[in-house]
Amino acid sequence: MFKAPRSAYIHIPFCHRRCFYCDFTVIPLGDKIESIDGFGSKTINEYLFFLQKEILSIKHKSPLSTIYIGGGTPSVLDPAQIKDLINVFESNYGIDNGAEITMEIDPASFNKNDLIGFIRAGVNRFSLGAQSFNNNLLEKAGRRHGLKDIENSCLWLRDAKKNGLIRSWSLDLIQDLPGSKLDLWKSDLEKALIFQPPHISIYDLNIEDGTVFKRLIELGKLTLPSDEESFLNSEITNLILKNSGYSRYEISNYSLPGHQSRHNRVYWKGLGWWSFGQGSTSSPWGSKFTRPKLSKDYKKWVINQCEIKLEDSLINTEIPYLDLDEKIMLGLRVKEGINLKKLFIEQGWDEAKSEINLGKLLKTWKKYRENGTLCNQGDRFFLSDPIGMDLSNQVLIDMFKWWDDIN
Numbered sequence: 001m002f003k004a005p006r007s008a009y010i011h012i013p014f015c016h017r018r019c020f021y022c023d024f025t026v027i028p029l030g031d032k033i034e035s036i037d038g039f040g041s042k043t044i045n046e047y048l049f050f051l052q053k054e055i056l057s058i059k060h061k062s063p064l065s066t067i068y069i070g071g072g073t074p075s076v077l078d079p080a081q082i083k084d085l086i087n088v089f090e091s092n093y094g095i096d097n098g099a100e101i102t103m104e105i106d107p108a109s110f111n112k113n114d115l116i117g118f119i120r121a122g123v124n125r126f127s128l129g130a131q132s133f134n135n136n137l138l139e140k141a142g143r144r145h146g147l148k149d150i151e152n153s154c155l156w157l158r159d160a161k162k163n164g165l166i167r168s169w170s171l172d173l174i175q176d177l178p179g180s181k182l183d184l185w186k187s188d189l190e191k192a193l194i195f196q197p198p199h200i201s202i203y204d205l206n207i208e209d210g211t212v213f214k215r216l217i218e219l220g221k222l223t224l225p226s227d228e229e230s231f232l233n234s235e236i237t238n239l240i241l242k243n244s245g246y247s248r249y250e251i252s253n254y255s256l257p258g259h260q261s262r263h264n265r266v267y268w269k270g271l272g273w274w275s276f277g278q279g280s281t282s283s284p285w286g287s288k289f290t291r292p293k294l295s296k297d298y299k300k301w302v303i304n305q306c307e308i309k310l311e312d313s314l315i316n317t318e319i320p321y322l323d324l325d326e327k328i329m330l331g332l333r334v335k336e337g338i339n340l341k342k343l344f345i346e347q348g349w350d351e352a353k354s355e356i357n358l359g360k361l362l363k364t365w366k367k368y369r370e371n372g373t374l375c376n377q378g379d380r381f382f383l384s385d386p387i388g389m390d391l392s393n394q395v396l397i398d399m400f401k402w403w404d405d406i407n
Ligand code: SF4
Pocket: 014, 015, 017, 018, 019, 022, 023, 024, 026, 071, 072, 073, 106, 129
């Protein structure tokens, strides 16, 4: 008998405007989102109506141990709206004592009172999308906030943590923004450390189709840091954060002891999770299921989806949570790596088949093991840190080739 997931992601697609590098499912609402008596705009209220309908439509509800409110910019919502959402889970699924309830927030989209409101609503962990402390880089990336907004947000969060109002918070930065040089990046990291965030996420910039950045690159108007500059940025990140007591527990994530993201671990471990909201992807038990990305299609889907039909499409105990290649990819992202033999057994391979396929994979990975990118302790394989974690792409590309060859 399958177990219902204990984790839920909720997508809030609203942003003030679209940043120049972003291709997420977002609805830009402009700089002045009307907030009347704390109940927000008509567009937001309508969306929340459909979102709650979807949350309630699941029959197999179990108490949740992690909830993640992401976006978009969830902090454009009023604290009362966040409270309503958490209450829906509390009353219908149950929330474990000690559950981790995370919310993404953007500087300049909330004030200190809002933060207190979100905490009173039940949020105990925040993820602040600072991206850079440099006003020039922020402006060039199409971000709406500036240095002062970040400093205020960090001070409020630091105080909330110090006063025991929240359990943890994370500061998110983007490495390799256009125009970022080594000295600017170093200064970003140093400024971040002033506020003592217990967790820091360092994301690489990806240039996605359809974004302003992509267009500017095509027009020759945007230059990204070279591979060499990028490598030096990674090196300095490792050095500064590790010397400050942070452990790199995943390719993009550093934390002080006890502050890892429990919710994100569910994804990396390939465990099941619910997901609700426009464009979001769930994987409760079986294949992944992505909701429509456009508002009108999402609303139509919520109205049309019959409860039983939705559950039918999600309940398929025959399908493993993830394909083996995806499990290896996710497993190699985390510091402890992955036990390949154990995975092969879970895959249903007998000893002979496991040995043959392991042999082929190790042949593919020979150069990475020789140059120290990939290490192993018995059957557990992991990327070295920092070199392996910084150069993980090639290891993964070759693993995907192995997977295609043996299928
Ligand atoms: S705030 Fe975040 S989700 Fe919204 S447009 Fe910018 S990067 Fe995308």
